[in-house]
Amino acid sequence: MPKSPAELYETDFYAWTQEQASALRRLGEAVSRIDASEPPPYPKNRSAALAAVVEAQQSATEVDFARLVEEVEDLGKSERNALRSWTTQILLHLLQLQYSHASGPRQSWIDEIIAFRTDVEARLTPSLRRDLEEQLPALFTRAHRRTVQKMTMHGEPDAATRLPAECPYTLDQALGDWWPDMGA
Structure with missing residues (x-):
């Protein structure tokens, strides 16, 4: 109904x-x-x-x-785009945690994942969840590209080559309390 x-x-x-x-x-x-x-x-x-x-x-x-129609639509798009951005950041940090050998920034990656997950949880609705499910491959592609750039810039080109080409995480893993094996 x-x-x-x-x-x-x-x-x-x-x-x-x-x-x-x-x-x-x-x-x-x-x-x-x-x-x-x-x-x-x-x-x-x-x-x-x-x-x-x-x-x-x-x-x-x-x-x-x-x-007026455009502004109302944009209100929803702003919410959607924020959730997409935070999810991309979560994926980026999950990749860094799992594939980078750098030890210094690990705690900040974890802290940021927790903060982004909290923000997503506060705004996630059924239709926005469906959007994230549909967009997960594209969001992962963005996160992958940025992770490769960051790893290469910080002297970890070998780690960048080990990143998976397709998203190894489900949306539930990315947004939930799940953590990857660290430093594969």
Whole structure:
């Protein structure tokens, strides 16, 4: 059963923003098609109905539907992009923990993974989780590329060549309490 907009807002903000943007788009299109000079026939009080249609049309012209829709969509995209970025960072640090021989930065990688996991957990909704599941290969590709660059810059080109080409982690592993074998 579909959730009400209020329920969706509380449980899945990203899905709410996308549904609201769609509803605003439909409303804007419908209002723009209203021809106040030829209202539908009303059995009683035609002048009051005509006045209501004209008032609704005038009010609607004050709303910048195109930009409002864009802003609502962007709210959701900002949430989505933040989660994608944090997940990419988690993957990068998991790769560093598992494949780098550097000992100095390990604790900071662990601390950052914990912080990013906390941030993701606080904002993760069902639709954003589905997005991360779908995007995991692309996010891993970004993390892999950046990890290779970092390892090479810090004198670990051998470790960079041992990185897996495809994501060895599930989303549950990346976002949960799982840790890789350190320093493979």
